[in-house]
Structure formats: C-alpha cells, structure tokens
Amino acid sequence: MAASAPDGVGSSSETGLNLLALTSQIAAIEEVFARLFRIRQGCGHWPSLVMWTCLMSELSTTFSNAAPTASTTANDDSAGGAAPDNAEADVVIALEGVVAVLGNFPALAGVSLTVQRGEIVLLKGPNGAGKTTLLRLCAGLLPVERGTASILGFDLVTQRQLVRPHVGLLGHQNGLYLDLSVRENVEFWGRTVGASAQEIASAMSRMGVAERLADVPVRKLSAGQKRRTSLACLVARRAQVWLLDEPHAGLDAAGRDELDATLGQAARSGATILVASHELERAGGLATRSVEVVAGQVVTDTNEPLGSE
C-alpha cells in the first residue's frame, strides 16, 4: 500500500528547498566578492574578463529563475506582424478548453469562448473568477497550458509573441508617460508600429484629445482624460482587439459616458472589445453580449445585453 505523505511534509520540504536556493545565492554573491578581491590583487585582465562573463551569466540565470515565471516562447517576431489568413475571418477570438495556471493555481479551468469581429463582450463574475487572467491570456501575456486558442488567427500556443502587436490591454494603469504631453504619448505609441502623422492625428481626434488637451502633460489630466488618451494610443497603434479591465473604475459620470461613447465608436469601426467589469448596469448597457466567468470557467453566455434584462 502506498503511504500518503502527511500534511505539512510538502510545505516543509518546499521551505527547505527555498532555504537551499537562498543559501546558494548568498554563496554565489560571496564568491563574487572573493574573486573580486583576487582580481584586485593583480591577476591579468583577460582571465578576469572570462571569469566575470561566466560569473555574471550565472548570476543572471540565478536571478532570472527567481523571477515569477520566465517566458519560454520563442521570440520569432521576425515572421512579421500581418495577421494570417483566417478561414473564418469574422472569428477574432477562439478559445476551446483553455487551461492557464498562475503559479500552481489553475486560474482558467477549461474556458471555451468564441468572439466575432465588432462585438463588445462583457465579462462578469466574482473577484478571483479568472476575468483578468482571461484578458491577459488573450493579450499573449500568459501561456496556454492546455486546450486550443487563437486570436485573429494566430495560435496562442505557438505564436504568442505575434498576437501582441494586434491587441491592446488596458488594465488598472494607463501605460502612459506622465511627464510627456498627450500628443507625445500618442505619437510615441503610434510610431512604434510605424503609424503616420495623419493616423496619429486621427486617433487623437477620434478620442477627443486632439485640441485643448493635446499639449497638456498627462500628469495634469483627470482620470477620464487619461483613459481617453490611453485609448487614443491603442487606436494609434492599430490594436484590433481591445481588452479592458474595469475601464470605468475611477471615472465620474461624465467620464463614464465619454468612455462608453468611445468604445461604441471603436466597435462600429471594427474593433473587437472584451470588457471585464463589476459595474454590470454600466458595462451591460454597452455590451452586445455578456459572459459569466466563475471559478475559471464560462458558466453562462448570452447575446442579451444586460441593459435589456
């Protein structure tokens, strides 16, 4: 009969391993200083260089392994940024039985979801249900552990890096440079994808930040104006899929109205939008479809917008 490990054995062995790793890191740092001292004592500079290159490479690896998770996906962006031909061109997001883990926790436990071009889909559900994880997975920031997933025809398992230029993720932060003006921010993000001056001006105009606000430093903007600037950056860098996490948070009534108008306009222009929100009345009125996520799974999926319920 196989003996099962008593409770606590796993955690104490994990603690032991962590201590071992910490001890080895301290030993590595001690070794750095010891060798440094010997270099100072006058050994030749070529052996020093070789030794330092090896040491630093080892230290980088050590600390890199200590990072939350290291990407293992090949950075093969040389393949180009154009979306591949998709037999079903209107299907923008296609997830089937997708599993994603955060550490050892299965944050998504078999999500299946299909989203068509131009849809505004509301993701609802309690805290910790997996909404934000789902958005991050669609943005190519999390690996797919199991299942099949594609965004704009790119396979999220093998082409995660290629998905990123085509999606925009707006989370709790806006991704702006606070010391630069609105115009400078939109220009910067637009130019990273080679957008023309006309495209940049058009993006600013669409989001209502072209005139009075254009030369104001972002630091001086209201929360709503920062959101609009951030959305202008998404438009300027030609994001086709907008992934928005609690976009109404921190906005006053006027700011929320402005944001809703902006999102509606973007969807009419062909953008596909996923909105994770707890503010069901507000986001539901905007959405064309609502999906409920609970415990990492899609439990309801209805084409009835919440505003009509």
Place this chain on the structure above:
Amino acid sequence: MNTVAVARLIAAKDLRVERRSKIVTNQVLPFAGITMVSFAFALDKQNVLDTVAPGLVWLATMFSLLIIVQRTFAIETDDGALDAMRVAGVDPRAIFIGKALALGVQLLMLEAMLFGAAVIFYGESIPSEHVFASVVLLVTTMLSATCGLAAVGTLYGGLAAGFKGSETLLPLLTLPAVAPVLIGATKAVESAVGTSGAVVSEGWQWVGLLTVFAVAAVVGGALAFGPLIDD
C-alpha cells in the same frame, strides 16, 4: 518599424522625459558633486587624494548610476508603460538598446561633471608632456566604460523593475557586475593623468578590457533582456 528605429524612438522619449522632469540635472548631478566633496573631507590629505582621485570619480559614477537606473525604470513603471510595451509587442532588444542609449548619454554628462569636480576639488591635471595622448585615452576610457555601465545598468534595472524591493535589489545585482568597469576605468584614468608615475601606454590594455566588457554586456543584455522582463 525595425529594431534600430524603435530603439531611437525609445531613447529620444527617455531623454525628453528627463528634459521635462530634470531629475538627473537637479538631483543626481548635485548628489554626485556632494559625494566628491564628501570624499575630499574624508581623505583630507593632498597626497592621498592625488593617488585615489581616479577611483573616487568612478565610485561616484557607480553610485549615481544606481539612481539614474532606478529613475529610468521608474518612468516605465509609474503608470504601467513597461507592461504596455510588452503587450504592444515592442521588440525587447529595441527597449534594451533605446534605454541603454539614453542612460549612456546621461552618464557621459555625469562623468564630464565629475572629472571637472576632480580637477577643482582634488587638483587633478593632465601631464603637460603627453596632453593629446592623455586626452584621447581619457575620452576612450569614458566612452567604453559608459557603454558597459549603461548596458549592465539597463539589464539589471529591467530585471529589478519586476521585483518588489527593487530599490535594494538593484545595487546588490549591479555593483558586483560593474566591478570590472570600476577596476579597468580607474587603471586607465590613472595612466591618463599619470597617477603614481603611470604612463599613457599602460592605459590601453585596460581600455581593451573595458571594450570587450562593453561588447559582452551589450550583446548579452540585448539577448537576455526580453526573457528577463517577460512574465
């Protein structure tokens, strides 16, 4: 957009942010100057200062480097811009090269000021018999050392930016890694200014070390930066 064009864009953006915020000019440069004055107070004997001045200049550079690196990544993390760049699929090599370029420009400004401070506070001077050769050695040392410092600072700055407690982690990672630059640049500058009878020709082997270190740091950094900042 190719990698070089995006790197230029990022470097220009970083320098523009610095021009607006004036953190380096109003805070880091005065800090470096105060460090030099403090060294002069602590080693208040002219013969000691003559001997150690080149090392003190590079030590002050290292300390200031840590502040500039923290600042250069603070502008990326204040409002989640580094994450936004990852989501936007910006080539990590372009981010690395762009940020290292901007950091290098700021470091060169800093080093020029510190050498000026060494002349004023420590009475350093270039030997009159080899002025041209000494100046060439000094400038080459500054350029090669700056490349190495900027590359290592950017690499570890990017790595530390993803950690809680990055303020304390950054010096722990960076100072050991830039020790070869401290040693090589100090020796080369000693040769350039003739400290303790050193001659200019002795300095070039240290410039060789600094150059190889800089190339290794730039190439290694460009390759490692993507995986290090990626979740």
